[in-house]
Amino acid sequence: MQGQIVRSQDELCAALSSQDSTLNQSLGEILVENQKLISRHQLDELLRQQQNGIQKRLGVMLVDQGLVSQEQVYLALAMKFGIPYVRLDDFEIQSDALTHIPAEVAVRYNIMPLVIIGRRLVVAMENPVDLSSIEALTFAINLKLEAVIAPLRDISVAQSKYYSRFDEYEALKDKHLAPIDYHVSQPDPMHVVEAQARKKPLVRLLSAIVLQGVVRGASDINIRPDKDGVKIYYRVDGTLQFSRVMDRSLLLPLICRIKVLGEMDIAERRVPQDGHIRLMRGTRHIDLRVSIMPTVDGESVVIRILDKEVGLKPLSRLGLASVAQQKIATLLQRQSGLFLVVGPTGSGKTTTLYALLNEIKKAHAHIITIEDPVEYEMSGVEQVQVAASREVGFARVLRSVLRHDPDVIMVGEIRDSETAEIANKAALTGHFVLSTLHTYDCISTVIRLIDMGVKPYLLAATLRGVLAQRLVRLNCHLCAESIAIDSVSRNILKLNESDQVLAGRGCDGCNQSGYQGRTLVSEVLMVDDTLAAMISAKADSSLLIERALTSGMVRLSDDLIRLVKMGLVAPGEALSCTVT
Ligand SMILES: Nc1ncnc2c1ncn2[C@@H]1O[C@H](COP(=O)(O)OP(=O)(O)OP(=O)(O)O)[C@@H](O)[C@H]1O
Ligand SMILES: [Mg+2]
Numbered sequence: 198m199q200g201q202i203v204r205s206q207d208e209l210c211a212a213l214s215s216q217d218s219t220l221n222q223s224l225g226e227i228l229v230e231n232q233k234l235i236s237r238h239q240l241d242e243l244l245r246q247q248q249n250g251i252q253k254r255l256g257v258m259l260v261d262q263g264l265v266s267q268e269q270v271y272l273a274l275a276m277k278f279g280i281p282y283v284r285l286d287d288f289e290i291q292s293d294a295l296t297h298i299p300a301e302v303a304v305r306y307n308i309m310p311l312v313i314i315g316r317r318l319v320v321a322m323e324n325p326v327d328l329s330s331i332e333a334l335t336f337a338i339n340l341k342l343e344a345v346i347a348p349l350r351d352i353s354v355a356q357s358k359y360y361s362r363f364d365e366y367e368a369l370k371d372k373h374l375a376p377i378d379y380h381v382s383q384p385d386p387m388h389v390v391e392a393q394a395r396k397k398p399l400v401r402l403l404s405a406i407v408l409q410g411v412v413r414g415a416s417d418i419n420i421r422p423d424k425d426g427v428k429i430y431y432r433v434d435g436t437l438q439f440s441r442v443m444d445r446s447l448l449l450p451l452i453c454r455i456k457v458l459g460e461m462d463i464a465e466r467r468v469p470q471d472g473h474i475r476l477m478r479g480t481r482h483i484d485l486r487v488s489i490m491p492t493v494d495g496e497s498v499v500i501r502i503l504d505k506e507v508g509l510k511p512l513s514r515l516g517l518a519s520v521a522q523q524k525i526a527t528l529l530q531r532q533s534g535l536f537l538v539v540g541p542t543g544s545g546k547t548t549t550l551y552a553l554l555n556e557i558k559k560a561h562a563h564i565i566t567i568e569d570p571v572e573y574e575m576s577g578v579e580q581v582q583v584a585a586s587r588e589v590g591f592a593r594v595l596r597s598v599l600r601h602d603p604d605v606i607m608v609g610e611i612r613d614s615e616t617a618e619i620a621n622k623a624a625l626t627g628h629f630v631l632s633t634l635h636t637y638d639c640i641s642t643v644i645r646l647i648d649m650g651v652k653p654y655l656l657a658a659t660l661r662g663v664l665a666q667r668l669v670r671l672n673c674h675l676c677a678e679s680i681a682i683d684s685v686s687r688n689i690l691k692l693n694e695s696d697q698v699l700a701g702r703g704c705d706g707c708n709q710s711g712y713q714g715r716t717l718v719s720e721v722l723m724v725d726d727t728l729a730a731m732i733s734a735k736a737d738s739s740l741l742i743e744r745a746l747t748s749g750m751v752r753l754s755d756d757l758i759r760l761v762k763m764g765l766v767a768p769g770e771a772l773s774c775t776v777t
């Protein structure tokens with residue numbers, strides 16, 4: 198039977214034993230002739246679009262334009278190649294099959310081993326004609342490989358699900374064997390731990406934990422010991438999700454492995470340590486920033502995943518309202534002065550700064566950044582790291598950077614009066630200075646800088662604009678539905694009786710949370726002559742706000758309400774966002 202959907206090991210064996218012939222037809226032809234899912238006219242139109250430079254594969258275009266479902270595309274591909282299409286969601290994978298392909302290899306080639314039948318190892322892959330990778334694999338494992346088809350996303354999910362469970366079990370087994378393995382009667386615990394940390398199950402366990410974070414789109418992975426064991430959490434869209442608990446005895450070797458990779462001191466277990474790890478995933482690398490903190494229950498780890506595709510967003514993809522984007526574009530045209538991005542911890546300030554630099558870069562300016570630490574490397578920008586020797590500090594590095602003839606300076610954060618003062622002087626002497634501050638809105642930023650000792654007349658001369666921001670979770674677009682809202686919330690959110698509001702119900706697509714992704718809530722202050730004069734005269738914050746609103750500033754709370762009215766943000770999420 199051609200183009201079968203297979204959901205279990207039994208079905209897979211049956212399907213593979215009834216030899217299928219491949220169809221010597223293209224995907225498009227199969228969908229038109231064989232499946233009759235699209236018309237020839239539709240196919241011709243798509244092919245024409247491809248010729249006119251749309252760089253997408255036919256299958257992707259078909260799904261994007263809603264002509265066929267993802268499943269129908271995979272079925273047609275399965276027919277083309279004469280192999281089964283495997284649904285991995287409920288497929289029980291044979292643990293024997295797992296032992297033949299290590300996690301790193303599976304990830305590198307985007308495959309998932311499923312089952313061994315006789316001398317054949319069946320693996321799921323998205324592109325079963327990717328022969329070179331199959332050959333590279335067979336060389337190592339001594340089994341004949343047989344490919345079946347599955348979507349890449351399902352393969353990634355299966356990889357993280359199975360490899361971590363399996364490796365945890367193997368690592369535990371290995372631990373009990375460790376002292377015997379090393380023929381030591383009185384084993385030095387650290388020595389044993391270190392040996393275990395270098396062995397395969399543990400190496401794989403850690404990579405599976407990290408990989409799962411990448412697949413889930415997490416920004417951080419927390420590995421936390423407590424009385425019950427070692428708990429793994431992932432931070433996705435700003436919220437911690439509990440993943441699972443592992444045996445406590447795995448903590449030491451796991452930490453040891455992390456320290457080895459991050460070039461930290463293995464023996465030191467009483468002071469906090471920071472490190473950096475670079476991983477390869479397919480052809481792109483992912484940087485991990487590791488921080489280890491001793492607690493009474495053992496060392497606790499936070500791994501920040503720095504994925505360039507997430508962290509280096511263009512300005513247009515930050516989620517700024519178009520009015521805010523226009524104002525920022527105007528501000529960026531200024532050649533000098535001070536521009537600040539403000540908000541609480543984790544509100545996306547650094548991501549915005551990188552997006553701004555990316556815009557500025559286009560004008561070929563000489564850009565120098567001073568960061569603590571450098572999060573993403575940007576080409577065409579000179580980046581200086583402060584963290585390496587903390588006693589140097591932002592202020593001192595900033596002084597020497599000024600002698601280096603920059604046009605634009607990005608200072609990671611203004612933390613103290615000295616940095617505030619030098620940043621202002623730099624802005625006054627013809628540099629364009631960008632930085633961040635931990636304040637809640639635009640006007641309080643002005644007040645805070647003056648409190649930090651910046652002279653009001655100086656600030657009035659340098660400050661060009663402030664962008665205050667927050668990140669809010671977006672409703673999951675798959676399960677958002679209209680909900681009722683109580684009158685108190687309705688009043689706080691300034692909603693009319695007729696305003697419809699939406700919230701996610703929770704579905705498979707969003708891990709039952711009701712949310713998917715985040716967007717920015719923003720407030721942009723542009724400092725004009727009138728406002729500058731008021732700042733210089735140390736005007737009261739209420740007067741400054743009044744003036745800013747008159748000249749068109751949209752407050753954070755109003756921007757947030759806009760998102761609720763558009764049905765993008767749930768009222769509950771909006772109310773929990775600190776915007777005033
Ligand atoms: N515009 C955005 N849309 C969606 N996610 C974003 C956006 N900006 C940042 N994020 C995500 O939010 C997290 C925090 O971002 P970022 O590090 O830029 O914040 P920050 O304000 O600089 O934090 P900190 O105060 O710790 O320096 C990251 O995971 C980032 O990928
Ligand atoms: Mg930051």
Ligand SMILES: [Zn+2]
Binds near residue numbers: 675677702711
């Ligand atoms: Zn959902």
